[in-house]
Amino acid sequence: MSLPSPEIIRPADSAELELLIGDALANQLRLEIMGAGSKRGLGQTMEVDKIVSLSQLTGITLYEPDELVLSARAGTPLAEIEAALAEHDQQLSFEPPNWGALLGNDIPQTIGGVVGVNLAGPRRIQAGAARDHVLGVSMVTGRAEAVKTGGRVVKNVTGYDLCKLITGSYGTLAVATDIILKVLPAGEKIRTVLVAGLDETVAVTAMTEALSSPYDVSAAAFLPGNLIGRSAVSYISGSSASITAIRVEGPAPSVEARCSALRRMLGAHGDVEELHFHNSRKFWQEIGNVTPFSEEVGPVWRVSVPPSAAAQVIQTIRNGADAELYLDWGGGLIWLRLLNELDDVSAAQIRSAIQSCGGHATLMRANAEIRSRTAVFQPQATALEALNQRVKQGFDPANILNPGRMALIDKGAADAD
Amino acid sequence: MEMPEPDAATITRRAAIIDELRRIVPVTSVIAEEEGLRAYECDGLTAYRQLPLVVVLPETTEQISQILNYCNEVGVKIVPRGAGTSLSGGALPLADAITLGLGKLNRILDIDYANRCVTAQPGVTNLAITQAVEGDGYYYAPDPSSQIACTIGGNVAENSGGVHCLKYGLTTNNLLGVEMVLMDGEIIRLGGKYLDSGGYDLMGVVTGSEGLLGVITEVTVRILAKPPAARALLIGFESSEAAGSCVAAIIGAGVIPGGMEMMDRPAIHAVEEFVHAGYPLDVEAILIVELDGPEEEVDFLVGRVDDIARKSGAKSVRASRDEEERMLFWAGRKAAFPAVGRISPDYYCMDGTIPRHQLPIVLKRMAEASERYGLGVANVFHAGDGNLHPLILYDANVPGELEKAEEFGAETLTLCVEVGGVLTGEHGVGVEKRDLMETMFTEIDLKQQQRVKCAFDPAQLLNPGKVFPTLHRCAELGRVHIQGGEMRFPELPRF
Numbered sequence: 041m042s043l044p045s046p047e048i049i050r051p052a053d054s055a056e057l058e059l060l061i062g063d064a065l066a067n068q069l070r071l072e073i074m075g076a077g078s079k080r081g082l083g084q085t086m087e088v089d090k091i092v093s094l095s096q097l098t099g100i101t102l103y104e105p106d107e108l109v110l111s112a113r114a115g116t117p118l119a120e121i122e123a124a125l126a127e128h129d130q131q132l133s134f135e136p137p138n139w140g141a142l143l144g145n146d147i148p149q150t151i152g153g154v155v156g157v158n159l160a161g162p163r164r165i166q167a168g169a170a171r172d173h174v175l176g177v178s179m180v181t182g183r184a185e186a187v188k189t190g191g192r193v194v195k196n197v198t199g200y201d202l203c204k205l206i207t208g209s210y211g212t213l214a215v216a217t218d219i220i221l222k223v224l225p226a227g228e229k230i231r232t233v234l235v236a237g238l239d240e241t242v243a244v245t246a247m248t249e250a251l252s253s254p255y256d257v258s259a260a261a262f263l264p265g266n267l268i269g270r271s272a273v274s275y276i277s278g279s280s281a282s283i284t285a286i287r288v289e290g291p292a293p294s295v296e297a298r299c300s301a302l303r304r305m306l307g308a309h310g311d312v313e314e315l316h317f318h319n320s321r322k323f324w325q326e327i328g329n330v331t332p333f334s335e336e337v338g339p340v341w342r343v344s345v346p347p348s349a350a351a352q353v354i355q356t357i358r359n360g361a362d363a364e365l366y367l368d369w370g371g372g373l374i375w376l377r378l379l380n381e382l383d384d385v386s387a388a389q390i391r392s393a394i395q396s397c398g399g400h401a402t403l404m405r406a407n408a409e410i411r412s413r414t415a416v417f418q419p420q421a422t423a424l425e426a427l428n429q430r431v432k433q434g435f436d437p438a439n440i441l442n443p444g445r446m447a448l449i450d451k452g453a454a455d456a457d
Numbered sequence: 458m459e460m461p462e463p464d465a466a467t468i469t470r471r472a473a474i475i476d477e478l479r480r481i482v483p484v485t486s487v488i489a490e491e492e493g494l495r496a497y498e499c500d501g502l503t504a505y506r507q508l509p510l511v512v513v514l515p516e517t518t519e520q521i522s523q524i525l526n527y528c529n530e531v532g533v534k535i536v537p538r539g540a541g542t543s544l545s546g547g548a549l550p551l552a553d554a555i556t557l558g559l560g561k562l563n564r565i566l567d568i569d570y571a572n573r574c575v576t577a578q579p580g581v582t583n584l585a586i587t588q589a590v591e592g593d594g595y596y597y598a599p600d601p602s603s604q605i606a607c608t609i610g611g612n613v614a615e616n617s618g619g620v621h622c623l624k625y626g627l628t629t630n631n632l633l634g635v636e637m638v639l640m641d642g643e644i645i646r647l648g649g650k651y652l653d654s655g656g657y658d659l660m661g662v663v664t665g666s667e668g669l670l671g672v673i674t675e676v677t678v679r680i681l682a683k684p685p686a687a688r689a690l691l692i693g694f695e696s697s698e699a700a701g702s703c704v705a706a707i708i709g710a711g712v713i714p715g716g717m718e719m720m721d722r723p724a725i726h727a728v729e730e731f732v733h734a735g736y737p738l739d740v741e742a743i744l745i746v747e748l749d750g751p752e753e754e755v756d757f758l759v760g761r762v763d764d765i766a767r768k769s770g771a772k773s774v775r776a777s778r779d780e781e782e783r784m785l786f787w788a789g790r791k792a793a794f795p796a797v798g799r800i801s802p803d804y805y806c807m808d809g810t811i812p813r814h815q816l817p818i819v820l821k822r823m824a825e826a827s828e829r830y831g832l833g834v835a836n837v838f839h840a841g842d843g844n845l846h847p848l849i850l851y852d853a854n855v856p857g858e859l860e861k862a863e864e865f866g867a868e869t870l871t872l873c874v875e876v877g878g879v880l881t882g883e884h885g886v887g888v889e890k891r892d893l894m895e896t897m898f899t900e901i902d903l904k905q906q907q908r909v910k911c912a913f914d915p916a917q918l919l920n921p922g923k924v925f926p927t928l929h930r931c932a933e934l935g936r937v938h939i940q941g942g943e944m945r946f947p948e949l950p951r952f
Contacts, residue, residue, distance in 0.1 A: 066939045106705035107812055108844075164652060171658055172630050183937060187905045188898070193810040194623065195842040197616045197665045198890075198897060199924065201629065202904045204661025225711035254594070254682040256692055256750060287465070291761075294754030301751075346650035348571035353769025372652055400655030413516035423643045426658050427912060434908030437937050440513055446656065 046072070046187045048091045053179065054186055054217040058283070061215070061440070062090065062184035070443045075115050075150030077300065080159055081143040082220045083210050084447040085412045094152050099216055100124055109175065109192050111220040114152030121151055121221075132228040134169050135161030137328030142340065142405055154214050156449070158208030161328035162259035162287070165251065165369050167224070171207040176220035177208060181213070182436025192220050203283060206432065207301040211442045213435035227289025232315040237281035240264065241351040246309045248347060250286045251370045253305065255298040258326055259287035260370040267366055273323045275315055284309075287315035287324060290413040327368055330404075333377045341390055342379050347371035349397035361386040372417035385409045391418070417446055458504070460887060460922045463553035466809040467533055469511060470623065472557070474533060478513045481523045482816060486561070500541040500548040501592040502889055503605070504805075504859060509536065509550035514558045518644060518674040521557070525672065526642025527554065534918045535640075537579065537668040539611030542603040545887030547615065547667045547923060554921075557672060559610050561702070566675065567591050574633055574652045574678045579610025583617070586678065597679040598625035598650050598923065601883070602791070605667035610673045616665030618883040620790075620872075623841035624749075625681070627883075636675035637663065640914040650677060664910060667885050668920040670913040687715065687749040687761050689786045692766045693740035693773040697721060701816045703769035704840045706745065710760055710765055715749035717841035718790050721820065724797065724835040724848070731796035734789030737773050737785040744840060745786050772944045793837045799832065801850035805862045809873030810882035822872055823847060830865045843884035845873070872895050886924045894926050901929070908934050 046341040050056040064071050076082055076095055093114035102111040105128040112121055118136060122293035123130050136159040139147050155177075176190030206214060234252030235246060240262060247260040256445050263271070265282045276283055286306065288298045303312045313324060326332065333340050351370035358365055362379040363386070378386050388400045400418035403411065420428060432439075467474070478487045487495060499506045508532075515521045518837065528535055531620050532623060534554035541548050550556045564577035568577070575586050575597065583604040586597040599743035601607055613635060617625045625631070634648035647660035654660065663670050694700040700719055707714065720728070722741050729736045736743055744766075748758040759776050766774045777783035789796075797804050811819055820836065825835045833850040847869055851862040870880050874896045881890055894903060903925060911918065911931035921928065 062939070064936065078696040104814070106709045106814070107814065108708060109812075158653060158658070159651070168626070168630055169653055171653075171661055172626065174905065181905060185901050185905070187902050189906075191810075191877075191879045191897075192812060193843050193878055195618055195627070195810045195839065197627075197768055197883055198880045198907050199894065199903075200662055200884065201616070201665050201882055202662065202906065202909070203662075204629070204658040205909070207661075208658050215658075225708075225713060228711065244605070252570065252573060252682055254685045254751065256684075256879055281720075290750075291754060291757050294751055295751035295755045298751055343945045344651045345482075346572045364554065369652065384681075398649035399636040399655070402655065420656050421645070423639075424645050424647075424656070424659075427639070428657065430912035431659070431909060433935070434912050435905070437935065 046088055046091050046246050048093050050096045054270060057092070057180045057215060057217060058184050058186055061182065063436055064075065064090070065182070065184050066442050068438060071440055071447050073215050073442050075153040076147050077116070078140050078145055078149040079143065079153050083445040084416050085408050086442060086444050088443070092215065093216070094150065101218065106131055108194070108223050109367045110223050111176070111192065111218060111221065112151050113218055117148045118151055118154055119148055125223055128284065129226050130223045132157065132162060132173060132221065133167035133224040134330060135163040135167070135174050136170065137161045137330070139330060142330045146176065149180055149213045151219055155207050155216060155219055156209065156211050159362040162261060164325050165260065165372065166258045171204055172316060173222045174203045174219060175209050175222050177180060177203050177206050177216050178340060179214035179216045182441045187214065190220065196221050204443055206273040210445050213441065215441065228290045229295040230287065230289045230317050230320040231295050231299045232320040233286045233306060234275065234315065235284040235306045235310045236279050237310045238262070238284050239282070240354055240367065241251060242309060243282065243367070244347060244350050246284050246306055247286065249305060250302060253302070254402040255288060255302055256290070258289045261327045262287050262367040262371070263332070264366060266364060269322070270332045270393065271326055273315065273319045273326070275319060276323060283399040285323065287320060290325040291428040294440060297352055330375055332366060336379045337375060338378045338382055339410060340375070340404045341401055342404045343374040343376060343390065343394060343399060343401040345374065345394055345399035346370060346397050350374060353393045353397065359391055359429050360389040382410070384414050389413045415447065458892060460551065460888070463901050464550065467553040468487055468510065475511055477527055478511065478524065478555070479940065481519050481527070482513060482515050486514045486516070488514070497538070497541070497550055497558070500543040500546060501676070502544055502546040502887065505549050505888060507550045507552055509556035510567050512556045513557055514561050516561045518638065521638045521674055522642040524557065524588040525638050525640055528918060529641045529916060532916065532918065534921055536920050537614070537672050539608035539614070541608045542607045542611065542889065543615065543885060543887060544808070545881065545885040545889040547885050549888055551922060552793055554577070559608065560850070562674065569650065574650055574679050575673060577609050579676060582666040583607050583609055590680050591683065594683050596683050597678055597680055598631055602686055609678070609940070613664055613673050613676055614666065615883070615885045617846070620839060623717065624713050626717050627682055628701055631678050632660065632664060632676070632680055633661055635663065636679035637673050637674055639671050639733065640916065640919050644674070655893045656710045663695055667887060667924050669924060670919065679948045684715070684749040684751070686752040686755040687747060687783060688755050689745055689747040689762040689777045690759060690762055690766065691736070691786045692744040692746065692771045692774045693737040694742045694744070694770070695740060696771055697742040697820050698743050699818045701813060702811060703744060703771065704764055706761045706765045706769050707762055708841070712761060714745040714746045714762070714815060714841060717839070719743070719838040720790065720793065721836040723833065724837050727796040727835055728789040728793055728798050729744045731799055732788050732792045734785050736789055740772050742784050744826050745790055748757060752881055790837070796848065796914045797835050799871045802852040802854065805849040806850065807847045807849065807866050807869050808844070808881050808884035809870045809878055810842070810844045811873050811876050811878035813840070815876040816876070819845065819872060819876060825867060826868055828866055831867055832860050832862055843878065843881070845871060888923055891924060892926050894924070904929060904934055911935065
């Protein structure tokens with residue numbers, strides 16, 4: 041990090057971006073692609089010649105609430121989009137979290153960044169991730185060509201769904217310039233049923249019961265006793281023990297009925313309590329934003345597993361590493377913090393813990409040194425990795441866009457053993 | 458519509474190919490006699506027929522891997538096929554290609570309630586998945602109208618929808634994992650019983666790829682708890698504009714119905730005569746709006762939609778009082794295609810999607826075109842998501858009518874694109890809409906899509922002649938074109 045910072049270029053439109061990438065292609069310049077920069081700490085460390093910022097590519101270009109569609113330039117701040125949606129009681133249903141505090145910055149994230157990392161919040165289990173809400177993308181590929189995919193309608197099977205490839209590709213395939221999103225009504229009422237004092241095995245059972253019920257649960261999380269004190273919601277921090285939380289949203293009569301039914305159902309496991317609108321919102325933001333780990337140091341991992349395997353995976357990880365953790369997605373998502381700030385040996389431990397059940401573990405936060413020698417993304421089987429590489433080559437044959445950020449060749453294979 | 462020129466050398470080698478297939482699978486699983494091949498000569502797009510070179514019906518992933526590996530080495534093409542219900546010719550055979558039928562892979566492998574998912578082989582029908590879990594209170598949400606016949610593997614290939622997809626999503630939103638065989642015989646797994654992936658979302662791009670990227674051999678889908686209640690409203694309007702504004706008002710009020718279907722006057726009349734569903738005959742359009750969920754929610758929302766409908770100038774509003782009445786409302790909509798089949802010797806079903814507010818313009822221009830072509834048209838419309846199914850009426854026995862119907866259809870789809878929509882909402886491009894792809898995409902867009910094809914199947918042996926109007930060789934697509942300068946260090950390997 042002692043080298044001088046690379047020059048930052050801010051193209052004003054797609055045409056300028058095309059020229060810029062064309063120049064980089066001709067001169068083999070490596071480009072870091074960023075929106076506003078809130079997620080620069082995610083992914084493998086890179087060496088680049090120039091930084092391309094999309095901060096000039098801003099603005100909502102279309103919003104038709106009755107058609108449930110919004111499009112915006114990639115550099116548009118998410119907050120601007122959410123404010124526009126809120127005026128019509130609508131939202132991005134995948135509940136994009138804000139990982140700024142976790143990653144140590146307060147830079148406002150852009151919609152391009154949200155899509156680039158395929159963000160998803162607690163509502164993932166009900167409404168999907170960013171991938172499920174991107175209807176269309178305009179982009180400039182690593183071939184310096186402007187390409188469009190998808191459209192502005194929700195039902196569309198015309199051609200390959202390149203939106204899925206671009207979403208979650210961390211800017212390694214193409215630079216998105218415009219993104220068309222499906223938007224949905226926001227729930228009029230939100231309530232959260234809390235059960236106190238469960239251990240993680242019983243908590244997963246309780247969450248599974250709730251998610252298997254017909255009560256249309258929109259989030260289910262488990263916060264162990266040692267983490268409840270880090271919540272700003274007094275009902276949570278004041279609890280005597282762990283909290284298992286189940287959220288329902290929708291029209292008032294429906295939310296009330298479902299809440300009562302869930303209270304009866306979950307009451308079998310322990311004492312139940314209820315959070316109303318504002319506390320619910322605050323609590324689920326904390327879960328999505330990884331607030332319990334934001335103020336603490338140490339590497340943070342995000343581990344996606346089959347929910348029924350969560351308790352076993354946790355046990356295995358704990359046997360080999362000093363860690364604290366909580367669960368989201370009904371047990372399908374484990375947020376894990378290693379207590380030793382310099383811990384880079386637990387990567388193998390974590391990945392071997394999910395080997396038999398399947399899943400993926402991503403190193404979300406660690407200092408640059410640890411990130412430079414750890415496979416940040418889940419290493420892939422050989423054939424799959426080769427396929428990923430061929431897909432990458434189709435979009436960015438000279439490897440100039442975020443080179444090495446997903447590091448699917450070099451680091452992945454070495455760490456897989 | 459022209460298909461690629463069949464490869465004479467492959468056809469000459471037919472006997473050797475059959476011998477090799479019979480070495481991989483049991484002799485009876487290779488169909489080579491014309492009588493047997495006849496059953497495979499077309500899919501749901503019956504206007505196009507072609508006998509396949511040979512049909513093979515493997516029973517295991519391993520056999521499929523061996524077949525693909527062999528074909529890749531000797532350069533023989535493959536057309537994968539589920540139940541053959543595609544309406545766009547996605548499974549149309551080629552004279553020089555093996556049709557690979559997946560019907561024998563028809564077992565449900567795992568029902569996992571703790572993780573709320575089902576794993577099935579690709580030849581299991583869509584409905585069979587729901588049937589396997591409904592006794593325990595679950596169902597699989599995407600429900601294409603062909604669900605009793607269409608297979609889950611075909612659903613993945615086509616990214617199938619259904620009437621409930623505004624609220625519950627398409628196949629792609631309900632899919633957790635697939636196992637598939639690449640053209641070189643490599644078996645890969647994408648996703649699993651967990652959410653999202655650690656690399657590129659290849660499962661996302663495979664979904665809806667129309668059998669061009671690989672052969673799906675196993676599918677894991679999420680299942681949902683069945684909503685405890687469902688009620689439907691049958692609403693009549695004096696104009697399709699009024700029906701359209703009612704749909705906008707419902708969604709604008711924050712209600713996402715489980716299903717929202719519209720029919721125009723010709724469709725209403727055809728249906729009512731056929732099934733006597735009690736549809737009003739003095740209206741220009743009807744809407745069926747179904748609300749599902751917890752009982753309290755359904756009753757509350759039925760009241761809200763009723764109110765909105767009346768304020769939108771509905772001529773009649775009826776809410777189903779019991780399950781029997783709800784089914785009756787749906788009976789008409791579900792019988793729409795056969796009902797139209799009764800009033801016309803043949804019909805051609807189109808599948809465009811439009812931004813909903815464009816509906817009045819699209820209907821008006823279609824009425825004009827109907828007059829110009831001298832062919833009737835009835836419209837059914839997944840109103841919530843803008844997916845329009847015009848049924849163009851014609852008589853194949855009248856020389857020239859099929860061609861006229863196809864021309865009318867192409868004009869309609871082009872119109873959908875022109876007003877901001879797309880060529881196909883759920884039926885796929887296949888061969889049917891292949892030559893219209895350039896109305897929606899530039900040559901550069903299409904080349905980029907084909908580069909994805911090249912990453913999966915560089916020799917382009919899987920389902921060629923479908924989706925893309927022009928085939929480019931992968932070597933040509935892979936070249937990097939640099940304007941105004943040369944690439945430095947051209948000798949360095951690039952990844």
